[in-house]
Amino acid sequence: MTRYTVCDLDNCLIKTDLLYEQWLVLLKSKPWFWVLSFFWLMKGKAFFKHNLATHTKLQPDSLPYRFEVIDLLKRRASAGDVLILASASPEPWVHSVASYLGLFRSTIGSTSSDNRKGSSKLRAIQDLSQGVEFSYIADAPVDLEIWKESQEIVAVNASPSLKNKIHTLNKPTQFIEDGNKSLLTLIVKQLRPHQWIKNVLVFLPALAGHRFQSLDVLTNGFLAFFGFSLTASFVYILNDLLDLSSDRNHHSKKNRPFASGNLPLIYGFAQLPLLLAVSLGIGLLLPPPYLGWILTYLILNLAYSLYLKQSVVVDIIILSLMYTLRIFAGSAATDVPVSEWLLSFSTLFFFSLACIKRYTEIIRSKNKITLDGRGYRQVDHPMVQNLGVGAGLLSILIVLMYLQSEDVRRLYTQPQNLWFATPVLLFWISRIWILTNRDEIHDDPVVFAVKDKISWVCLGILAVIFGISS
Numbered sequence: 001m002t003r004y005t006v007c008d009l010d011n012c013l014i015k016t017d018l019l020y021e022q023w024l025v026l027l028k029s030k031p032w033f034w035v036l037s038f039f040w041l042m043k044g045k046a047f048f049k050h051n052l053a054t055h056t057k058l059q060p061d062s063l064p065y066r067f068e069v070i071d072l073l074k075r076r077a078s079a080g081d082v083l084i085l086a087s088a089s090p091e092p093w094v095h096s097v098a099s100y101l102g103l104f105r106s107t108i109g110s111t112s113s114d115n116r117k118g119s120s121k122l123r124a125i126q127d128l129s130q131g132v133e134f135s136y137i138a139d140a141p142v143d144l145e146i147w148k149e150s151q152e153i154v155a156v157n158a159s160p161s162l163k164n165k166i167h168t169l170n171k172p173t174q175f176i177e178d179g180n181k182s183l184l185t186l187i188v189k190q191l192r193p194h195q196w197i198k199n200v201l202v203f204l205p206a207l208a209g210h211r212f213q214s215l216d217v218l219t220n221g222f223l224a225f226f227g228f229s230l231t232a233s234f235v236y237i238l239n240d241l242l243d244l245s246s247d248r249n250h251h252s253k254k255n256r257p258f259a260s261g262n263l264p265l266i267y268g269f270a271q272l273p274l275l276l277a278v279s280l281g282i283g284l285l286l287p288p289p290y291l292g293w294i295l296t297y298l299i300l301n302l303a304y305s306l307y308l309k310q311s312v313v314v315d316i317i318i319l320s321l322m323y324t325l326r327i328f329a330g331s332a333a334t335d336v337p338v339s340e341w342l343l344s345f346s347t348l349f350f351f352s353l354a355c356i357k358r359y360t361e362i363i364r365s366k367n368k369i370t371l372d373g374r375g376y377r378q379v380d381h382p383m384v385q386n387l388g389v390g391a392g393l394l395s396i397l398i399v400l401m402y403l404q405s406e407d408v409r410r411l412y413t414q415p416q417n418l419w420f421a422t423p424v425l426l427f428w429i430s431r432i433w434i435l436t437n438r439d440e441i442h443d444d445p446v447v448f449a450v451k452d453k454i455s456w457v458c459l460g461i462l463a464v465i466f467g468i469s470s
Contacts, residue, residue, distance in 0.1 A: 004134035005076045006125055006146075007069065007104075009087035009094060012139045012156045015064040015178070015261025018089045019049065020269075021244060022056045028242050028306055030055055050112035053090035060100035062248045064261030068176050069137060069156060073103050076135075084108065084134075086125055088117035122146045141165070178262070186263040187271070190256070192236050196229040197450050201323060202330030204346075209336045210411055210470070217334045220286055224333035227282035228326060231294055234275040235301045241268050242305045246374075251364050252443055289332035297325045312375040316387075319354035320347065341402045348395035352429065355388025356436050356445040363439055385437065392429040396422055417469040421462055428458045 010017045027034040033055050040048040077083055083104045087094045091109030098104040108124045110116045116124055122145060125134065133151035136143070141162055147153045153173040155166055166173055181189075202224040206217050240247065240258045247259035257263030283291035300318065309315045324346050331338045361374070362381040376384070399422055402408055408415045431454070435441045442448040449455040 002132055003079075003081045004084060004129045004132055005073065005081040006084045006086050006129075006134050006136050006150075007073060008136075008138040008140075008143065009085060009089055009097060011264070012137060013066060013069050013085070013097070015066050016244075017265060018058070018087075018093050019052070020265040022052055022058065022093070024241050024244065024265075025056045026052060031306065044115070046110055046113055046115040049088075049090045049110050049115065053092045058093045058096045059245055060097045062245045063097070064248065064259070065101075066156065066176075066178070066261075068178075070101070070103075072137070072154070072176070077103060081135075082106075084125065084128060086116070086121055088115060088121065118142050118145050122149060144169075147171070181262070183263075183267075186257045187267060190237060190240070190258065190263055190268070190271070191233040193229075193233075194447060194450070195232060195236065195444070196225075198323065198446055199225050199228045199232060199326055201326035202228055202333060204327050204342065205331040205336040205338050206334045208339060208342050211334065211336050217336065220333045220335075221330065223282055223286055224290060224330055227279050227286070227290075227294065228297075228329055230275050230279040230282070231297060234272060234279065235298070237268050237271055237275070238301070239305050241265065250361075286333045287335060290329055293325055293329040293332055297322070297329070300325070310375050312380070313387075315374065316351065316354045316358055316384075319357065320350040323350035323353070339407065341398065341405065341407060345395050345398045345402075348391045348398060349429075352388045352392035352395065352433075353445045355384050355391065356432065356441070357443065359384045359388060359436060360439070360441065360443055364443075385433070389433050392433065393426075396425050396429065399425060412469045414469045417465060421465045424458050424461050424465070428455065 007013055010019070023034070023037065026037060037048065037052065040051045073083055084106045085094055085098045085104040086108035088110055091107065091111060094107045094109035098107045106128055108116055108121065108128065114120055125136075125146065126149070135152035135154060136146050136150040137154040137156065138146065139156040139158065144162075144165060147166065147169060150171070153166055153169065153171050154176065155162065155173065156176045157178055158166065158175060163175070203212075203221050206212055206221055211217050237258075240256055243253075244259055247253035247256060250259075253259055258265060258268060279294065280291070283294050300321065304315070304318045308318050324343070327338055327342065327346055330336075358374070358376065359381055362376050362378065362384065365378070403415065403418055403422075408418065412418065432441065432445060432448070435448075436445075442451070
């Protein structure tokens with residue numbers, strides 16, 4: 001006798017929701033159609049899904065599959081079961097995933113007039129199975145209606161309340177759990193608090209201008225730090241939501257909460273407005289120019305995420321500007337002007353660090369001709385290295401020129417001692433590029449520096465040098 005095993009797709013066979021994912025793909029690839037999508041939704045979910053499927057292309061090979069479910073399906077297929085992939089996602093997407101896996105005999109998906117969910121999906125399953133009993137693999141409370149009519153229940157990552165409802169059905173039941181980290185841990189990880197160390201740059205204008213004696217400067221500096229940190233987390237989440245496909249093809253980014261599928265995308269949509277509201281609220285407590293730099297940072301990042309990151313060299317310049325904007329924001333918050341010397345040094349120094357980030361990505365994609373989501377090719381890595389090393393060395397030249405200026409004599413009692421900072425900086429920038437060439441540093445050079453003992457020693461030496469020069 002023929003047996004049927006029916007499997008749901010979203011958050012069951014795959015650890016994500018295709019509707020959210022492809023809506024983000026539409027935002028990145030066709031922004032005007034993304035605006036129109038809100039009008040599609042007014043005509044019903046079936047119409048919305050149909051148009052979304054028409055204007056986006058699914059990449060089934062990059063999706064985060066739940067391999068426990070795939071192994072179960074393979075065992076059922078070996079036992080002679082007919083496998084059906086049934087989903088409320090549009091039929092073209094369901095068929096694309098089924099074709100990629102090569103396990104399913106039939107598919108069920110939403111059409112332009114029928115949103116295959118709940119009772120509608122049940123009718124489609126019963127029509128396809130012709131009244132024969134079936135097992136159903138799914139994950140959500142809406143699936144209870146189908147489980148009531150199934151022979152066997154397989155529940156994926158069911159909540160405690162859903163498990164209680166399933167038990168009342170008194171049917172053979174199997175539970176599949178991912179065993180992921182706690183939800184709170186994943187949410188915090190997605191915020192990337194370890195990256196907040198970059199935001200100490202907001203203190204740099206006050207430090208360089210010897211204005212740390214003022215309580216107002218310190219208070220505003222810390223407010224700027226926390227405000228920019230939340231703004232940066234907003235940007236990290238937005239970038240990760242828009243870069244899901246390319247991140248999944250990256251050697252390390254594939255393990256990020258959203259890319260891996262361990263953290264549902266809905267949490268990203270919930271975090272974005274909250275982070276934005278709090279960061280802008282902090283901005284209202286500071287001088288108005290600070291809020292202007294925050295908005296500039298957000299707009300520049302949005303342009304970067306949607307378009308500019310695919311432009312060769314432009315993306316590196318934008319990455320370096322992200323650092324410099326933190327300095328401008330700190331200047332606006334503390335009302336301490338940014339000197340031309342600091343601006344010149346930071347522009348070149350951070351361009352060098354941005355080159356390290358991109359160079360590392362290129363050399364770690366050795367089996368690919370081009371870099372996913374970027375405009376670079378494998379042959380570009382020597383040029384990126386030359387640009388980065390050159391910019392790093394030029395930043396040291398700016399320091400040497402600064403030592404000859406009137407500004408240094410006005411701020412320091414023993415300015416000649418500042419010369420000793422140049423060999424330390426030369427050592428650090430040369431060493432980090434040598435390690436980069438050996439592929440021995442983290443994807444992000446700032447994260448590497450924070451964890452690197454020698455970098456901390458260099459920072460300590462610089463602090464002593466500036467201390468004895470004051």
